[in-house]
Amino acid sequence: MTAGAVTVLLVDDHAVVRAGFRRLLEQMPDIRVVTEAASGDEAYRVFSDCQPDVAIMDLSMPGMGGLEAIRRIVGRFPAARILVFSMHETAAFAQQAMRAGACGYVTKASAPEVLVEAVRAIAAGRTFLSPEMAQQLALEGVVGARNPLSVLTPREFEIFRLLAEGRTADEIAEALYLSAKTVANHATQIKQKLGISTAVELHRVALRYGIVPE
Numbered sequence: 001m002t003a004g005a006v007t008v009l010l011v012d013d014h015a016v017v018r019a020g021f022r023r024l025l026e027q028m029p030d031i032r033v034v035t036e037a038a039s040g041d042e043a044y045r046v047f048s049d050c051q052p053d054v055a056i057m058d059l060s061m062p063g064m065g066g067l068e069a070i071r072r073i074v075g076r077f078p079a080a081r082i083l084v085f086s087m088h089e090t091a092a093f094a095q096q097a098m099r100a101g102a103c104g105y106v107t108k109a110s111a112p113e114v115l116v117e118a119v120r121a122i123a124a125g126r127t128f129l130s131p132e133m134a135q136q137l138a139l140e141g142v143v144g145a146r147n148p149l150s151v152l153t154p155r156e157f158e159i160f161r162l163l164a165e166g167r168t169a170d171e172i173a174e175a176l177y178l179s180a181k182t183v184a185n186h187a188t189q190i191k192q193k194l195g196i197s198t199a200v201e202l203h204r205v206a207l208r209y210g211i212v213p214e
Contacts, residue, residue, distance in 0.1 A: 005030050005031055006053045006120065007052045008031060008032065008052055008053065008055070009034065009035055009047060009056070010022060010035075010036045011036070011037045011038075011039075011042075011055060011056060012036075012056075013058065018036050021056070021115070024112050031120075034050050035050045039062060040061055043055065044073055047073050054083055054122050055082045056119070057070060058086055059088060062175075065161075065162075066084065066097070067096060067100050067157065068154075070101050073101070075101075081103050081125075082104075082122075083102065083118050083122050083128070084097045084104065084106070086105070086106075086108060087108045088210075089133070089136075089210075092147050092149045092211065093211075094136075095150060096158075097154075099154050100154035103122045103128070104121065104122050104127055104128035104129060105128075105129055106118045106128070106129075107132060147209060148205075148209075151193045155186065156189065156190050156193070159176070159183060159187065160206070163202055190202070
């Protein structure tokens with residue numbers, strides 16, 4: 001390992017996944033994984049302790065998800081450099097992650113060397129999108145296919161996703177450290193923005209745009 005190696009916080013709720021990515025990254029002489037976290041909550045807590053050059057963040061985790069963790073970390077540490085590394089291959093997730101404060105987005109379907117390239121790029125102060133995600137976002141721009149979910153804020157998007165997964169307002173409130181009333185107010189705002197009125201319609205929208213699996 002060389003002096004001045006890029007320090008990394010690795011955040012994923014699966015220990016086996018973290019172990020695999022740690023082995024991949026630590027094969028590189030210029031990258032060092034300094035700590036790990038299994039949830040957004042834990043990532044938020046340990047970020048201030050390790051102050052990594054790059055945090056690699058999954059999105060779908062128990063409790064506080066990656067989007068909310070990104071939003072909170074960047075809110076407290078504006079210079080934080082966060083790379084999303086997620087199974088979600090839908091452009092809406094990349095858009096919302098970047099809005100929340102992420103500097104890059106790589107899908108887990110990407111080749112291993114893409115993750116390494118992304119870590120180096122973000123540590124150097126650049127943004128990075130995996131090729132398939134960059135192509136998808138560019139295609140949306142070319143054809144003018146505006147995703148209706150783009151009207152949602154990152155927090156609204158996260159609540160929308162959790163509602164679509166069947167979580168209750170109380171469960172979402174506990175995960176995001178909000179009151180149930182606040183979640184209910186967000187849910188009302190989400191439905192108004194999307195022009196829907198029922199939970200069934202909300203779930204259909206989420207299915208249509210690949211936010212939840214069929």
